[in-house]
Amino acid sequence: MKMNSSNLFFLGFMIIGVMLCLCSNNWLFIWCGLELSLISFLPLLHSKLIISSESSMKYFLVQSVSSSILILGLMMMLTNKYYFDSFIMLSILIKMGVAPFHTWLLSVVEGLKMMPMILMFTLSKISPIMMMTFIQVSISLIISLTLILGAISGINQVSIRKMITYSSIFNMGLILISISNNFIWCYYLFFYSILFVIVMILFYSTNTFYINQMIINENLLSTKMTLWMSLLSLGGMPPFLGFSIKLIVIEFSIIHSLFLNLILIIVFSLLVMFFYLRLTYLSLMFFSVSTKWILVKMNKFSLIFLMFNMLALPILLTMKMFY
Known part of the structure; x- marks a missing residue:
């Protein structure tokens, strides 16, 4: 557009x-x-x-x-x-x-x-x-359905757009859990939006919309690594930024004794991480004709995205200690 x-x-x-x-x-x-x-x-x-x-x-x-x-x-x-x-x-x-x-x-x-x-x-x-x-x-049933369907339905998708959509549905379930605390859902939505924008820019810039295109796309290895890091962050893998937004919802669930929601978050976050890892595994581990030494030729956007994902979480945790 x-x-x-x-x-x-x-x-x-x-x-x-x-x-x-x-x-x-x-x-x-x-x-x-x-x-x-x-x-x-x-x-x-x-x-x-x-x-x-x-x-x-x-x-x-x-x-x-x-x-x-x-x-x-x-x-x-x-x-x-x-x-x-x-x-x-x-x-x-x-x-x-x-x-x-x-x-x-x-x-x-x-x-x-x-x-x-x-x-x-x-x-x-x-x-x-x-x-x-x-x-x-009370929307506890809606929250449970959102977490379960958002994680399970994304596994058998071949369209990256639909996979990202199911991941967004899963993340909306996490926001609904903390809907009673304005700071937590604003914090979650803000950083999730940043990570979502990064992932969308990478997918559309590489013109990749289906899983099989992850294999045949011959992009720079630095671009593939940046996409891998961004997807891991979006899925909530420590020590990336996406882990902090899931951690704050987990702490909220523990404080308010929402143990069913806590179990659903932990179990189905693993499923979300699974189809993200499957997506990047096809890109990184399959046979590729591109040379691997060009990893050192990082473009500006790849470097910015990587540094943001790697350094934002330690900075936020340090600020929390001073607070």
Whole structure:
């Protein structure tokens, strides 16, 4: 997606819609912010891919149904009906694409370019998560389903876009666990967004969208190593940055005695790490005609990404000691 004046205009209004949601003190203005973000995001989905129009239509229909359910819940709230919070929560869960309302995401991501995919998994998640902090409804079953389906369903995928989508669903389950603590979910979403942007830049810059392309792509070994490190960080492998965001959720689960969630996090994080390792194993360990001594020829972006992943966690832990 070329960042021309039109795309910058729509991107600016999408950010304004998110800010309107964050700064509003009533549900009607929050709904207006959601609709502004939706109508601004739809033109950004357009690309030269044939499937992009189908993805745009599916995204619009799902978000419209979700907004309709939200309006129904708000009307029930005004008329003092029971279970209005369940309708609002249902609307938010559909907007976020968590299990079992995640199937629309898989067909939408196949027609997205890099920038719309980054926006859909980072910026557009802020408003629904913020809305969820206002609703006091138990979603322990939804959290368990999200963690289980997000990890298991990603194993048999050959599309890297779908694999990243299932990983995002799994990470949304971790955010939902800590939804009662604003600092933790903001911290998690911020650093997860940074890692997600790095991984997306690497995949789209190397034009790699399926597992078998990891074998035949003859990129620099430094690029493959950078991708490997970034995926390990996204999966939560110590000592990379991604481990810190999982560690803080694990500490939150221990403090609040959420032992079932703790077991699910530990067990299914291993599955997420498995399909990330399988992805990079195909790239690094199979036969390649490129020479290995060119590892020393690190380009600037590879060096920045590697240093960020390796050094950010020790710096954060040191700051925590002083705090």
